[in-house]
Amino acid sequence: MRPEIEIALLRLPHGDGLPLPAYASDHAAGLDVVAAESVTLAPGARHAVATGFAIAIPEGYEVQVRPRSGLALKHGITCLNTPGTIDADYRGEVKIILINLGDAPFEVVRGERIAQLVPAPVQRARFAEVDLLDETARGLGGFGSTGR
Numbered sequence: 001m002r003p004e005i006e007i008a009l010l011r012l013p014h015g016d017g018l019p020l021p022a023y024a025s026d027h028a029a030g031l032d033v034v035a036a037e038s039v040t041l042a043p044g045a046r047h048a049v050a051t052g053f054a055i056a057i058p059e060g061y062e063v064q065v066r067p068r069s070g071l072a073l074k075h076g077i078t079c080l081n082t083p084g085t086i087d088a089d090y091r092g093e094v095k096i097i098l099i100n101l102g103d104a105p106f107e108v109v110r111g112e113r114i115a116q117l118v119p120a121p122v123q124r125a126r127f128a129e130v131d132l133l134d135e136t137a138r139g140l141g142g143f144g145s146t147g148r
């Protein structure tokens, strides 16, 4: 297990009384995050659900926002932009963009776990323009070129 990093969390007024993001088990990769508002999602509807907190991630890291599989399988509730990215320099409220892909309305209840946050190291890169790329066995093949 890698050493933990520390992420500063600022609780916003409407996040009062809510649990902080937390790992549900010793080896969980993601910290469960709860909704800071109640909202009903009609089938096909999407909403940026408030979490009631803002964070400051150390430079060189991001936090990925990922769906919870139980909500996805049982109710068709997922994160529309998965995996969402929280940038290290973002200081606004963390929001979870949920969409209801199920066929029934779904009520998000304040305090309910709606997603998980996965901290991850960031590899930055520079794109260097060239006239020719090196040759490979795959070449231009892609998008199913090797079969179904």
Ligand SMILES: O=c1ccn([C@H]2C[C@H](O)[C@@H](COP(=O)(O)OP(=O)(O)OP(=O)(O)O)O2)c(=O)[nH]1
Pocket (backbone or CB within 6 Å): 065, 081, 084, 085, 086, 087, 088, 090, 093, 094, 095, 096, 097
């Ligand atoms: O699920 C998400 C995704 C993003 N964000 C916040 C944090 C992130 O740092 C910021 C910008 O996200 P992103 O870069 O994905 O959005 P964009 O559409 O490129 O917006 P911007 O022009 O503000 O960068 O929005 C969230 O709170 N939840």
